[in-house]
Amino acid sequence: MKFLTIISATLILLLRQVVAGNDHHDDHTIRGVNVGGWLILEQWLGGDVWNAAPDASDEYSFCNSLGQDAALSALQQHWSTWFTQDTVKELASYGINALRIPIGYWSVVEDQSQPYVMGAMDYLDQALGWAEDAGLKVWIDLHGIPGSQNGFDNSGHAGAVEWQTNSNNIPSTITVLQSLAEKYSASNYSDVVIAIELVNEPISWSPNDVNVTRQFYIDAYSAVRSSLTDNQDIQIIMHDSFVNLSDWSDMPSTVNASYGQLGLDSHIYQVFTPDVKALDGPGHVQKACDYQYSLQSSNNVLPTYAGEWSAAEEICLYSDGTTSAGTSCSQDGCQCTSDDSSKWSQQLIDVVRSFVEAQMDVFEGNATGYFFWSHTGPGAWNFINGVQQGWIPQPLNARQFPGQCGFQLNNETSDDHHDHHDHRRVKRGLLGSI
Numbered sequence: 001m002k003f004l005t006i007i008s009a010t011l012i013l014l015l016r017q018v019v020a021g022n023d024h025h026d027d028h029t030i031r032g033v034n035v036g037g038w039l040i041l042e043q044w045l046g047g048d049v050w051n052a053a054p055d056a057s058d059e060y061s062f063c064n065s066l067g068q069d070a071a072l073s074a075l076q077q078h079w080s081t082w083f084t085q086d087t088v089k090e091l092a093s094y095g096i097n098a099l100r101i102p103i104g105y106w107s108v109v110e111d112q113s114q115p116y117v118m119g120a121m122d123y124l125d126q127a128l129g130w131a132e133d134a135g136l137k138v139w140i141d142l143h144g145i146p147g148s149q150n151g152f153d154n155s156g157h158a159g160a161v162e163w164q165t166n167s168n169n170i171p172s173t174i175t176v177l178q179s180l181a182e183k184y185s186a187s188n189y190s191d192v193v194i195a196i197e198l199v200n201e202p203i204s205w206s207p208n209d210v211n212v213t214r215q216f217y218i219d220a221y222s223a224v225r226s227s228l229t230d231n232q233d234i235q236i237i238m239h240d241s242f243v244n245l246s247d248w249s250d251m252p253s254t255v256n257a258s259y260g261q262l263g264l265d266s267h268i269y270q271v272f273t274p275d276v277k278a279l280d281g282p283g284h285v286q287k288a289c290d291y292q293y294s295l296q297s298s299n300n301v302l303p304t305y306a307g308e309w310s311a312a313e314e315i316c317l318y319s320d321g322t323t324s325a326g327t328s329c330s331q332d333g334c335q336c337t338s339d340d341s342s343k344w345s346q347q348l349i350d351v352v353r354s355f356v357e358a359q360m361d362v363f364e365g366n367a368t369g370y371f372f373w374s375h376t377g378p379g380a381w382n383f384i385n386g387v388q389q390g391w392i393p394q395p396l397n398a399r400q401f402p403g404q405c406g407f408q409l410n411n412e413t414s415d416d417h418h419d420h421h422d423h424r425r426v427k428r429g430l431l432g433s434i
Contacts, residue, residue, distance in 0.1 A: 030369025031396055032098035032139070033091055033383050034308060035127070037374065038083045039120040040102045040143050042154055045377040049078035059104065059144075060157035064115040072117045079123040085130045087375060087384075092134040094387050095396040099136055100307060100371040101127060102143030102200065104156045105176045111146070116156065132192040139237065139307075139371070140180055141197040146172045149202040161203065164212050173199065173216070174223045181227035181234070190231040196224060197237040197265060197307070204241040213241050214251075221255045221262065235303065237263045245298040252302050263368070264298060265307035268359070277314055281323035281351045284313045288358040289405035296366040306363040306370040311356050311380035311391060313337055317348045341379045341389055352380065352391040354401040360393075361405050361412075 037045035041059040049062075052074040056062035063071040091099075103124060106116035124140070131138050144156035147163035163169045177198060184193045198220045204210040217238050224236050236257075240248060245266060252262050268291060270276040270284050279287060298304040316326045319333030327338040335348050344352070363370035372383045372392075386392035393399065397411045 029364050030098045030137070030305065030371070031096055031364075032100055032369065032371035033096050033375045034100045034102070034371045034373045035083050035375055036102065036377060036381075038079065038101070039107060039124060040104050040154060040156055041078075044153075045374060045381070047078060047082055049074055049082075058153040058156060058158045060115060063117055068115075068117055071115075072119055075117060076119060079120060083127065083375065085133075088127070088130040088134050088136065090384065091375060092136055094384075094392075094394065096383075097136055098138065098194070098369070098371070099127070099131055100139040100141050100197075102141045102154070104144035105142065105146055105173065106144070106156070108176045108179050109172075128189060128192050136192070137194045138192050139195040139197055140184060140193060141200055141237075141307075142173075142177060142180070143200040145169070145176070145199055149199050149208070151203070152201065154200070161207050163202070164208050170212075170216055170219075174220050177220055177224050178227040181224040182229060185228040185231040185234050187230040193231070193234060195235040195237050195263065197239065198224070199239060201239055201267065202241050204243050210241055210243060217251065218255055221257070225261075233260075235260060235263045237265050237305075237307075239307070240264060240266045245294050245304065249298065249301045257302075260303060263303040263305060265305050266295075266298075267308035268306045268363075269308070269310060269312065270355075271310070271312040271314060278325050279313070279315075280325055281313075281315050281317070281355065283325075284315065284355050285358045285404055288355065288362055292362045292366040292405060295362065299367050303368040305368055306359070308373040309359055309363070309370060310373050311352055311386060313352070313355055313380070315351070317345075317351055321347065323351060337380060341382070341385060341391075344389070344391075346390075349389065349391045350400070353393065354404065356386070356392055357399055357401050358404045360396070361399075361407070361409060364409055365405075365407055 036042060037047060041049065041062055043050055043057055050056065053062045053065045056065050066074060101124060103120060104116065106114060107118055107120035110118055128138055143154060145163060147166050147169040148155040148157045148161055149163045151159055151161040177196065180196055184196065198217060202208060202213050221236050228234055238248065238251065245264065248264055255262060270287055276287060295304055314325060314327050314337060315323045316329040316334055316336040317323050318331060327336055329336060335345055337352060374381055374383065376382050376384060383392060387394055397409065398413050402408055402412060
C-alpha cells in the first residue's frame with residue numbers, strides 16, 4: 001500500500017510538472033532565506049536594538065526590562081530598519097525566490113499576562129507587499145508559542161519549556177494558527193503567502209512529549225485547513241521536532257493530506273553537536289552529502305525542506321591546504337572560520353564555498369528546497385555577506401565544486417562538463433505548481 005501511495009504521488013508530481021511547464025524558470029525549487037532576528041529578537045544575531053536593554057537576553061526580558069511604551073518604541077525602530085524593501089530587492093537580485101519570516105504568537109493575539117508588545121504584524125504585512133512586488137513567496141513561521149516549545153531564545157522566552165505542561169497552551173497555539181490561516185489565505189495574499197509553519201523547533205525531549213506534538217500537528221492541521229478562506233493551496237508545515245524524518249512519513253495519510261498540502265521542515269546545521277564539531281573541511285562536505293538519502297526518502301512522501309541551514313562550520317585551514325576541526329590555531333598561515341569572514345583568505349573562502357555548494361546540491365537535488373539562516377548576522381550566518389564575499393555562489397546554481405555528492409542538478413552551471421551519476425529529483429514544490 002505504501003509503495004502504491006508513493007507511485008501515485010510521483011505520477012501526480014509528473015502531471016504537475018507538465019501543467020507548470022510554462023513557469024518562468026520551469027523550476028519550482030525554493031531557494032529561500034530566513035528573516036532572522038526581525039519580528040522575534042535574537043541577541044546573537046546583533047542589532048542596535050539591544051543597546052536599549054543591555055541586560056536583556058530575549059524578547060521577553062527585553063520587553064520586561066523596558067516596559068510596554070519604551071519597548072514598543074525601540075522595537076518599532078528595529079522593525080523599520082533591520083529588514084527593509086531594499087533588503088528584499090537585494091535578495092531577489094541574488095536569485096532568492098522565497099522568505100521564511102518568523103513571528104511570535106504575541107504579535108498575532110494579545111497576551112496581557114506576558115510583557116510582550118504587539119505591533120509586528122503591520123511590518124509583516126508590509127514585507128508581504130515588498131515580497132510580492134519582487135516576485136518572492138513567503139512562509140509565515142510561528143516561531144514562538146505560548147509557554148515556549150523549546151526554551152530557546154528564538155521562542156521569545158529562554159528557559160522553562162511549558163508549552164505542553166499547561167493545558168491552555170496548545171489550544172491557544174491553535175487559535176493563533178487559525179487567525180493566521182484566516183487572514184493570510186485571503187485573496188489579496190494568494191500570490192505571496194505559500195505556507196504556514198505550525199511551530200518552530202518543538203523539542204522532542206522532556207518536558208515535551210513527541211507524541212503530544214504529533215497529536216498537536218494532527219489537530220492543528222485540521223484547524224488550519226478548515227480556517228483557510230480563498231487560497232486553499234497554502235501548504236501547512238510541520239517541523240521534524242529533532243527526530244528522524246522517517247518518523248513523520250505516515251502523517252499525510254493520518255491527516256488525509258494529498259501531496260503538497262502538508263510539508264516537513266528540518267533544520268540542518270553542522271555546528272552545534274560534538275560529532276560535527278569534530279569534522280574537518282572534507283568531513284563537513286561528506287556529512288552534507290549524506291543527508292541526501294533521508295531527505296529524498298522523506299521528499300517522496302511529502303515535500304521536505306531544509307528550513308534552516310547555514311555556512312557555519314568550525315574548522316581551521318593550514319598553509320598546506322589541509323583543514324582540522326577547531327576555532328583557533330597558532331601556526332603561521334593558519335586561519336579559522338571563527339575569524340571575521342571579511343578577512344578570510346581566498347583559500348578559506350573556497351573551503352567554505354565547497355561546503356555551501358554541497359549543501360545546496362543536496363537540498364535542491366533531494367528535497368523541495370531550502371531557507372538559509374539568515375539574511376544578516378555574524379560570520380557564516382549572513383547570506384548577503386556570503387554573496388558579497390564569494391562563499392555563496394552567484395548565480396545560486398553556479399558550481400565551483402560540481403558533483404561533490406555524486407550528482408549534478410539539472411540547472412547547474414560550472415566549468416566542469418564531465419558526466420556525473422544522474423541523481424536528479426523530479427521537480428516539485430510550491431512556486432507555481434500547486
